[in-house]
Amino acid sequence: MAKTYDFLFKLLLIGDSGVGKTCVLFRFSEDAFNSTFISTIGIDFKIRTIELDGKKIKLQIWDTAGQERFRTITTAYYRGAMGIMLVYDITNEKSFDNIKKWIRNIEEHASADVEKMILGNKCDMEDRRTVTKERGEQLAIEYGIKFMETSAKASVNVEEAFITLARDIKGKMDKKMESSPNPRNQGVKVVDTQSKKSSGFSWKCNIL
């Protein structure tokens, strides 16, 4: 069957345990519902479809699912990742400090050109905030990456964050394709679904 999308982006959520990564990925909907069965076995990843500049983009979003506790986040986990959300909890100072450690971990194990974004998440109440928004912004400037505060519980900025990250990945890919007419595979899968009615082929798929 012809592909139903133009781009496929693999995204990861990274950060300390308990910062609400699961919120960011798994609680877009405030009235999330887990049957006994689903909550027992847990969720591995999600596929979501968005549209950017008329292109259909599939996002495959992975959570570390507690692996960070055992410091087992290594090359295997990062393989093929094109975007990483670095998540901390605005009520948890330690999780904010550890963003720097996570960035070092990414530099060590992930592809050098992976797009990153920092998310200050507030699953808890604003009155328990210990990390100001300014400090989050400052950290992001220091590393030259984007920053947003999100409230997964109220769905504030969560969607925007994913769209922003996807847009940055796409922008980087568009640029690469402009500068090099024949780019090599860099963990990036491009599927061209442009219909070529004039030729004998109705669908042409390119894996760059």
Added chain:
Amino acid sequence: MAALDDISTQRRDPPDGEEDKSLQDLLNAEGKNIKSLVCQRCQCKVLRPNLGQHVQKELFLPHMKKKSEQQGAMDGETLKEFWVVDDMYTFENVGFTNTVNDIKYLICADCEVGPIGWHDLSKKKEFYIALDRVHHI
């Protein structure tokens, strides 16, 4: 996930009693789904029209809701009517559970209700959604 859905899907509330008619009303001549598949609970779009192939197959799925205090997590039912796709990225929005005995169960990406479907890791090109566990609109 309102914004993403606003872009990729159009949520429509099915008129009461209008959705989920007989099987024949859901199939086109090739046995594909005429209608979109959406979550029964939150209307999140799972699959666009004409992308799923209807198949009859017996698969056991645990219940979506706990029906009684005595019910165990693995209690469920055998279902027979499914839509199948050969590539997981054909789905508009869907979640995959961790693997249990080589099986990954499919759930709603937004509200996480499920299992709505089934994937056997040994059959790389078969992803099933149970007709009874989604709405068709």
